[in-house]
Amino acid sequence: MSDDQPVIIDALRTPIGTTGQMFSHLTTTDLAAPVLKRLAERLPQGLGTDAVILGNIRGPGGNPARLAGLAAGLGVEVPALTLDDECGSGLAAVEQAWYRCLSRPGTVLAGGVQAASTQPVTLWPGTDDHPARRYDRAPFAPAPWADPEMGPAADRVAAERGIDRRRQDDYALRSHLRAVATREAGGFASEIVAIDGHAEDQRPRPGFTARRLARFRPAFGPDGTATAANSCGISDGAAAVAMVDSRTFSGLGRPGLRVLSVVSAGCDPDRPGLGMVPAAQAALAESGLNVDQLDAIEFNEAFAGQLLACADALGVREEQICPDGGAIALGHPWAASGAILVVRLFTRLVRRQGGRYGLAGISIGGGLGCAAVVEACHGPVLPNVGSRQ
Known part of the structure; x- marks a missing residue:
């Protein structure tokens, strides 16, 4: 593989909290700034932060990345960019950091943040004939596409691809059991920055059984197979990585995660859950790898049926x-989720030295997807979250 690709040298996240609960009073700045601050503190001697890129969906407006960067004490001279690629925003931010590091030397902090609990209520303006009405979500696609909600779209994809309820529940149960086991073993601790006194993910449920999952009713229609238990929960959280150009990395003498390829791709907007398929196929092709060579795979578990359809299409x-469990167990803080996938790969491949190659993928509203292929570059073990190198 090419040694010219940018490298992630650190990756951290907040705990993930269920919306309206653990982080119910916190803003995007409250969640993202501590992660950026800790990443900046842990940079090797002589490195500074040259840019911040964060994803955020329908948050407070303005430029949340700039607010978080300033609150983190990064310095007024550090530029910041906020982007919105729906629930792929965090991985799209990593993609933009990758392009920046390919074109110039420096260090970029990139990821995503979602504070759904404190997201402002938005209204369409009223007229003399019609009162103002709540703006629930942006359209994902214009006519003539049906522009379905993600839940019904996931039911449709599952039905078309023959993914039955039992298989979805079995997958969801595995996600919960894995996340609970990892949390209890302290397996997430090295990647988590404590926020407001919370240092563990809130959502994973140790009491789930196949029988309990089977009791949940379809969430999006009587004939559907997606339920509240085999789908992700809306959540609050933030995640970010520190990425450097290849020449800078070559002089650091530390481990990292080389980003071999990052690809955004599109598919049928009425089947948005399949978006990660063309993105992953293209990212693997660009990296020269196939699924049999992967040691770690992190896909965003929005809905079990949709995810399993993607896995089948990719031969995974x-x-x-x-x-270690995914979004069905941990939660889905929309704009942060893509970056959380990369943090998880960093922990497995770099911190634990659990293999060489990894793949992250996420499907996005509107028929989009984003995927990244990474390679571990082993070296000295990284310090704990609370340490400064």
Whole structure:
């Protein structure tokens, strides 16, 4: 593989909290700034932050990345950019950092943040004939596409691809059991920055059984197979990585995660759950790898049915996905989720030295997807979250 690709040298996240609960009073700045601050503190001697890129969906407006960067004490001279690529925003931010590091030397902090609990209520303006009405979500696609909500779209994809309820529940149960086991073993601790006194993910449920999952009713229609238990929960959280250009990395003498390829791609907007398929196929092709060579796979578990359809299309065994549990168990803080996938790969491949190659993928509203292929570059073990190198 090419040694010219940018390298992630650190990756951290907040705990993930269920919306309206653990982080109910916190803003995007409250969640993102501590992560950026800790990453900046842990940079090797002589490195500074040259830019911040964060994803955020329908948050407070303005430029949340700039607010978080300033609150983190990065310096007024550090530029910041906020982008919105729906729930792929965090991985799209990593993609933009990758392009920047390919074109110039420096260090970029990139990721995503979602504070759904404190997201402002938005209204369409009223007229003399019609009162103001709440703006629930932006359209994902214009006519003539049906522009379905993600839940019904996931049901449709599952039905078309023959993913039955039992298989979805079995996958969801595995996600919960894996996440609970990892949390209890302290397996997430090295990647988490404590926020407001919270240092563990809130959502994973130790009491789930196959029988309990089977009791949940379809969430999006009587004939559907997606339920509240085999789908992700809306959540609050932030995640970010520190990425450097290849020449800078070559002089650091530390481990990292080389980003071999990052690709955004599109598919049928009425089947948005399949967006990660063309993105992953293109990212693998660009990296020269195939799924059999992967040691770690992190896909965003929005809905079990949709995810399993993607796995089948990519030829990935479902047991390979999210070995420590995924969004069904941990939660889905929209704009942060893509970056959380990369943090998870960093922990497995770099911190634990658990293999060489990894793949992250996320499907996005509007028929989009984003995927990244990474390679571990082993070296000295990184310090704990609370340490400064």
